[in-house]
Amino acid sequence: MCAERVQEIIENGLVKCTFYFLMTITFLSGIIYSWFCVRLANWEQEYMSNAAQFILKALGLLACDPNLRTLFDEMLHSILFLGYCLEFRATPEETLGEDMCELLRDSGFSRALMEYVNKLPRRSPFSCLLDMIVTIVGRDNADRVREELRDFINNLDVKGSETLIGKTICITSDLITNEVLTYGASLSHTLKRNKKIILAVSCLHTWHPLVSYAVMCQTQGVAKVSINLQNISASCTAYDVNTLEEKPPCHFCQEMFPLEGNVPIHGPSHLPGNCAEPEAISKLLRIKNINMNQTNIELIANLGHQYPRHVSLESIYMPLE
Structure with missing residues (x-):
């Protein structure tokens, strides 16, 4: 008991x-x-x-x-x-x-x-804002573009993390004439879902196909893809939108866009495609008319056969899960 x-x-x-x-x-x-x-x-x-x-x-x-x-x-x-x-x-x-x-x-x-x-x-609101300011100020006046963008941001009373404002812009210039060629903006979304959506539509519809392919390969870890830019005499410099100071390219951007004018200093590694360099380099390739005879889908499919594994288009184009 x-x-x-x-x-x-x-x-x-x-x-x-x-x-x-x-x-x-x-x-x-x-x-x-x-x-x-x-x-x-x-x-x-x-x-x-x-x-x-x-x-x-x-x-x-x-x-x-x-x-x-x-x-x-x-x-x-x-x-x-x-x-x-x-x-x-x-x-x-x-x-x-x-x-x-x-x-x-x-x-x-x-x-x-x-x-x-x-x-x-087709892109983030911050990218549209940058183009608006470039249109007003003029493409060649890079210093004033950065200042006007900073002033626009400082006059906003934004709160929280989803401010719609990117942290970096990128400017490409001709190495010989110093002519400003293109501008690019970093992604401005902290919410992972929104960032992936903008990244996906940028790869599919907005960026140059070579840039899209390089970003997708880096995103999925398929291969390290460097775009051949040896025939382009241009520099690519990123700037902090608040301090206006130069920023070194991140590890992924240095690998994807080995421009002659870039200083070989690796900054932190961000999500591939998050930085301002992809948009600026994409515009640069378009004004140089490089590989403009194919659509993104066609060129991506053709380039895919050069690497051990093909890039999964669905996982980058529709990353909504």
Whole structure:
């Protein structure tokens, strides 16, 4: 009887311990989930506040040059699309407010307010902003472009991490004449899903196919691909958008874009395609008319046979899981 009683006590104790343990886990899970929901709500509110400021400030640039309307429309579409990618599928009215949306419709920007749901953007809002400022200031005045971009950013009261603002721009220049050739912007999205979407559509539709292929190979670890740029007499320099100081290329960019003018100093390794160099080099290859006779898909498919394993197009074009 004593042994049975002892066993009963032990079993009851184990049941109680298990019960209290499960209750504790459930309680802690509830706290963590509540914190996550609050943080997510705050993050989304921060994004919408930042987006409204970004658009309102960019609207002011249209007064400087009416030819900026196409770039502004592209920027608006990208911002609304990324807002729709938030957890609760933000509408334009939720992102920008009803008054702002009405103003945009009256100003002739209704296309972006309708197509954000079913049409992918081609690049980040920050890339569009950079092109707007280059158009206003002039391509050859690189110092002023950097200063105007910095001033635009400093006049925004952005909060949180998803500020829509990239940290770096890149400028390519002719080594002989010092003529400024192209500009590029880094990705501005901290949310991994949004960053992958912009990276994917950039590879598929926006960047030069050679740049797209090199980025995809680096992203998937297929092979180290260096684009042959020996016939291009150009330098490629990255700058911090806030301090205006030069930044060394990251490890991946140094491997992908071995330009003669680059200083062989490796900075930190970022996500391949995240930096400003891919966009700037892509534009450089286009103005030099290098390999422009094929589409991205055709050239990527042909180049794939030169390496041990073929790049999986689906995993870079649709990384939405």
